[in-house]
Amino acid sequence: MxxxxxxxxxxxxxxxxxxxxxxxxxxxxxxxxxxxxxxxxxxxxxxxxxxxxxxxxxxxxxxxxxxxxxxxxxxxxxGLPALIESQWVNGCLNLLGLARKAGDIVAGFEKVKGWLQSGEAAVLVTASDASPDGRRKLYGLAAGRPDVDLFTSEQLSLALGRGNVVHAALRDGGLARRFVADVNMLAGYRQCESPDGLSERELRNGE
Missing domain, CATH: 3.30.1230.10 (YlxR-like)
Structure with missing residues (x-):
């Protein structure tokens, strides 16, 4: 070795x-x-x-x-178990905030759809309280990319500094990879099953 x-x-x-x-x-x-x-x-x-x-x-x-x-x-x-979960949640949301400052994330159904269709999106982020119809439409375009739905619309809105964020997409890069790694940890900590967090496909592949 x-x-x-x-x-x-x-x-x-x-x-x-x-x-x-x-x-x-x-x-x-x-x-x-x-x-x-x-x-x-x-x-x-x-x-x-x-x-x-x-x-x-x-x-x-x-x-x-x-x-x-x-x-x-x-x-x-x-409350140590809850504190750990809170720290992971805050860490993931902080990464989304950094991605916003770097211009590596878009929000809004149409912009996210455009990034998915063009191949620019590496990670799909959907609010846990998003409508089923919007979820289905974007999941169908995700084409094997990680799809994350561990956070509420309110949490995503605060992280991105704008109101009513339901759908977002991250461009590939270091921030996106760190985000996916941290989401994997958070999902595992919560013992989430698909579709909460990364899809079953992504959890299985460890991407």
Missing amino acids: TREDHVAERRCIVSGETQPQAGLVRFVVGPGDVIVPDLRGKLPGRGLWVSARRDLVETACAKNAFSRAARRKVSVPE
Whole structure:
């Protein structure tokens, strides 16, 4: 195995399973012996790892798994599972805001339709509360591209700084790829099934 082929693995403190690091949430013991989620893996300290599923994080909180893994008594913030989900949601929406500033996203049914038809769109984003008719029309044009519907129209509108955003499309690039990766994590954390989040096709392919 070459260095490029190596995939870092970590052990989940709840399930005991060893798996690629990308599929787990890292925690560290912060000031005051409080457990802190480290979604980007950048905080100093020894990592405590839990598979990136909300139910397993809830189990870790309920069964004192963090203290056992840290080998000392630690405090778990109230609502930690919800906090992690909120951080992932905010991270995804912030990426959409950055894409808006970079000119790499359009919103509105007709503009999105145009990008899909021309091949410029790499990712379709549809509000979770969009009408079924609009969904069907754009899904039919997505042609194998990731289609994300984890966020409400209100959330998309705030992220893009305009009212009533129901449909949006991202141009291919680093921001789009980071967005899809984070959406995959969020969907897995929520244990979503198609069509919530990436389509079943995209989740299976890991794109």
